[in-house]
Amino acid sequence: MFLSIATSNLVATSLARQDKKEVQHQISILLFVGLTCGFLMLLLTKIFGPWALTAFAGPKNLDILPAANTYVQIRALAWPTILVGWVAQSASLGMKDSWGPLKALAVASAVNGIGDIVLCIFLGYGIAGAAWATMVSQVVAAYMMIETLNKKGYNGFTFSVPSWNEVLTILGLAAPLFVMMISRVAFWALVTYFATSLGTNVVAAHQVMIQSYGMCSVWGQPLSQTAQSFMPELIYGINRNLSKARILLSSLVIIGATLGLVLGIVGTSVPWFFPNIFTPDQTVIQEVRSRLT
Structure with missing residues (x-):
């Protein structure tokens, strides 16, 4: 996540100087950093994944560990591709192009749903099937993100x-962003x-609440x-125009505060009044409502 934000910032700054060569160089080094971090995350998941899942699940949920580990290990195969895709997506967003990433997301969502x-x-593959479907969709999305860069005249396959x-x-x-995000x-x-x-x-009630928060x-x-x-x-x-920069900042702060208030109301009201959207289990619904109170 911090790599994605760093990419947008560096690419947008280079574009502001109207230096296309510098933009290409920034993209290339960030793609390399993303690929390196992706392989590192893949390695860490392979080595420490079972241990981490065991620590999280606890003694009351040992029966879910085999399925959870299967899911995590399959999803981990896509980490290098995911981070490269995030860098490519953030580069496009830094160029003020949101349509390319949106198209990639739409196609990836379709691939994931069909899969x-x-x-x-x-085919009855269960949670492994869900993991493979998501992993393949992420690879497809990353390829489309890179192709979007290529169509803009930049080489998305150069590291x-x-x-x-x-x-x-x-x-x-990236370091301050990393500290902020890792703390969260x-x-x-x-x-x-x-x-x-x-x-x-x-756990089920927590999953409902954390997904509501995520949305x-x-x-x-x-x-x-x-x-x-x-x-x-x-x-x-x-x-450069500092006056317009201040106006933009003020507008974003006002929009953010308004959105925060509205989302706070929606985020608590939907799980309380419409919990069946998430689960038909009445026991879980009671747990959700008890958390809201």
Whole structure:
């Protein structure tokens, strides 16, 4: 996630200087960093995945470990592709192009949905089928993201090893974002850890709530992406305009505050009044409502 944000920022800043060669170089080194991180995450999942799942599931949920590990190990195969795709997607967004990533997402969603139906329902592969369907859809999405860059005149298949100074530049931008995001994810992980220790029904209720939160939290990402795509041009570009930058910032803050209020109401009302959207299990529904109160 921090790599995605760093890509948008660096690409948008280079574009503001109208330096196409620098944009290509930024994309190439970030693709290399994404690929390297992806293989590292694949390796870590292969080695520590079973241990981490065992720690999270707890003694009351040992029966779910084989299925969970199967799912995680299959999904992990896509990590290098996922991170490369995120870099390519963020580069397009830094160029103020959201249609390319949207098309890739639409196709990937269709592949995932069709794959789930075929592999899980007709062929009976269960959770492994769901994992394969998602993994393949992510590979398809990454390829489409790269092709989107290629159509803009950039080479999305070029990987360049960054120099030490370039690594420091990326770290200088990404490190604060990494600390912020890893702290957030660590908090979610801690909550999930305690939920798994309380039994299956609590885990199911927690899953409903965390998914509700996830659907609400993504609404802030477009605002963040808008700032990253437009601010560099207004602050660092050839035709810099600090007055417009302040107006844009004020508008985004107002929209963000309004969205936050609305989403807070929606995020608590939907699980309370329409819990059957998530589950027909009355025990789980009671657990969800008890968490809301």
